[in-house]
Amino acid sequence: MAKINNDLLDGAQGAVGKQLVFRERGGQTFVSKYPDMSNVKPSEKQLKEKGRFGDAVRFAQGIINDPVKKANYKVKKGKSVYHTAIKDYMAENK
Numbered sequence: 486m487a488k489i490n491n492d493l494l495d496g497a498q499g500a501v502g503k504q505l506v507f508r509e510r511g512g513q514t515f516v517s518k519y520p521d522m523s524n525v526k527p528s529e530k531q532l533k534e535k536g537r538f539g540d541a542v543r544f545a546q547g548i549i550n551d552p553v554k555k556a557n558y559k560v561k562k563g564k565s566v567y568h569t570a571i572k573d574y575m576a577e578n579k
Contacts, residue, residue: 489514537578538571545570 486508489495495514497507503519527535548554548570560569 486515486517489516537575540578541571541574544574 489497489507494507494516496509497514498509500506500519506517506519508515508517545567548558549567555566558566558570560566
């Protein structure tokens with residue numbers, strides 16, 4: 486990773502295409518090559534969790550796409566129904 490000493494790019498985060506990634510660590514901005522994840526083989530447990538998270542997303546989408554369910558879903562002030570529904574699903578389905 487290379488440290489950025491440029492006011493224009495200071496604080497930049499995210500990817501540029503699939504070439505560069507900007508990260509901020511300890512108040513400093515760094516740039517690195519986009520990671521190549523093509524050879525990474527997820528474990529059975531990772532695949533199971535990925536599937537569970539997908540189920541949570543579908544559950545949350547079902548709530549936000551139904552105006553009645555969305556209006557009746559209990560959320561804390563300042564929190565979104567979508568993210569609260571994902572959190573609730575993940576907690577209930579361990």
